[in-house]
Amino acid sequence: MTRLSVNINKIATLRNARGGNNPDVIKAALDCERFGAQGITVHPRPDERHIRYKDVIDLKKVVTTEFNIEGYPDERYLKLIREVKPAQATLVPDPPDAITSNAGWDTIKNASLLKEIISEIKAYGVRVSIFVDPLPLTVEGAAKVGADRIELYTEPYASEFKLKKEIAIKPYIESAKVARESGLGINAGHDLDLNNLRFLKLNIPYLDEVSIGHALICDALYFGLENTIQLYLKELH
Ligand SMILES: CC(=O)[C@@H](O)[C@H](O)COP(=O)(O)O
Numbered sequence: 386m387t388r389l390s391v392n393i394n395k396i397a398t399l400r401n402a403r404g405g406n407n408p409d410v411i412k413a414a415l416d417c418e419r420f421g422a423q424g425i426t427v428h429p430r431p432d433e434r435h436i437r438y439k440d441v442i443d444l445k446k447v448v449t450t451e452f453n454i455e456g457y458p459d460e461r462y463l464k465l466i467r468e469v470k471p472a473q474a475t476l477v478p479d480p481p482d483a484i485t486s487n488a489g490w491d492t493i494k495n496a497s498l499l500k501e502i503i504s505e506i507k508a509y510g511v512r513v514s515i516f517v518d519p520l521p522l523t524v525e526g527a528a529k530v531g532a533d534r535i536e537l538y539t540e541p542y543a544s545e546f547k548l549k550k551e552i553a554i555k556p557y558i559e560s561a562k563v564a565r566e567s568g569l570g571i572n573a574g575h576d577l578d579l580n581n582l583r584f585l586k587l588n589i590p591y592l593d594e595v596s597i598g599h600a601l602i603c604d605a606l607y608f609g610l611e612n613t614i615q616l617y618l619k620e621l622h
């Protein structure tokens with residue numbers, strides 16, 4: 386079964402736009418779970434443009450599905466992981482000024498950094514996933530640094546999907562095969578939506594989890610949050 390983890394960053398974007406507490410991020414997370422989400426993902430960024438570090442502490446108290454915290458492993462992120470001990474920490478190589486995530490880790494160049502950080506986080510009993518491009522050698526590198534899972538960065542798939550989906554999916558099939566042979570779990574995320582999700586799932590049926598935020602929250606503006614979550618779940622079955 387492929388779990389749907391809803392990334393609620395953009396709920397926090399809307400909340401922060403007016404400085405109050407509407408929409409309420411905690412309520413939105415609980416509603417996502419009530420509507421069928423099998424996980425909640427957040428990506429607190431250093432500038433707190435959307436999810437704030439305090440949101441993460443508050444969410445930990447109420448989230449009952451898998452809590453996945455994404456981020457660059459700087460000291461503030463590691464302190465948060467130590468304190469919150471989520472089900473999963475997803476390490477992303479984003480610089481602080483990145484408008485959004487736009488690349489995976491170079492698991493060969495960053496091997497010693499990742500090895501040290503991953504063993505620290507795993508010592509807290511937290512599963513570690515690392516965000517990677519769909520490159521077989523990079524995936525092998527993820528296994529060598531001790532990751533439990535990879536998260537395949539799916540923006541290239543999403544942008545090429547519209548032109549030639551059979552070509553767009555190929556590196557992901559290859560990388561998922563290497564991941565499976567290396568004993569890694571397989572997550573995927575970034576720019577997944579109602580148009581491209583089913584084809585990804587059909588071609589990587591053993592996908593453990595997809596984390597979806599931007600497109601899902603945009604869809605919810607038109608279809609409602611409950612209906613939208615159900616629509617995304619249908620694409621995974
Ligand atoms: C790692 C990943 O792909 C998502 O966390 C994405 O970075 C969402 O971040 P924003 O919501 O800030 O675009």
Ligand SMILES: NCC(=O)COP(=O)(O)O
Nearest residue numbers: 392574575576596598599
């Ligand atoms: N890891 C991907 C994620 O959490 C959400 O990415 P997006 O759907 O907002 O592009």
